[in-house]
Amino acid sequence: MGLSYNEYLTGTIIYGCKNCKTHLSNHEDIISRNFRGQHGKAYLFSTVVNTISGEPSERNMTTGRHVVRDISCRQCKKTVGWKYDRAYENSEKYKEGKFILEAELLCKVT
Ligand SMILES: [Zn+2]
Numbered sequence: 090m091g092l093s094y095n096e097y098l099t100g101t102i103i104y105g106c107k108n109c110k111t112h113l114s115n116h117e118d119i120i121s122r123n124f125r126g127q128h129g130k131a132y133l134f135s136t137v138v139n140t141i142s143g144e145p146s147e148r149n150m151t152t153g154r155h156v157v158r159d160i161s162c163r164q165c166k167k168t169v170g171w172k173y174d175r176a177y178e179n180s181e182k183y184k185e186g187k188f189i190l191e192a193e194l195l196c197k198v199t
Pocket residue numbers: 106107108109110111162163164165166167
């Protein structure tokens with residue numbers, strides 16, 4: 090398993106893994122709330138911590154073709170969203186290197 094230390098965030102509102110409360114991102118890092126995941130509402134974040142990424146795969150989404158990888162909580166290994174590696178449409182390029190976390194899989198940590 091290797092080293093298993095976790096990063097702790099210090100924002101006013103922190104989003105964590107619903108399953109194990111591991112910190113994942115700050116409220117301030119939300120770029121957009123207008124996303125939908127497999128479980129409904131999802132947010133686009135500029136940075137997340139304490140996750141592990143899967144293999145890249147190409148997916149056709151409503152906004153076009155993207156290369157994405159699933160991201161999972163480093164602590165409990167539950168999938169919490171995905172990361173955009175590449176967007177093919179110019180209008181979607183801003184998502185490259187950004188992360189989706191599904192609202193349903195998050196909890197607010199205070
Ligand atoms: Zn977790």
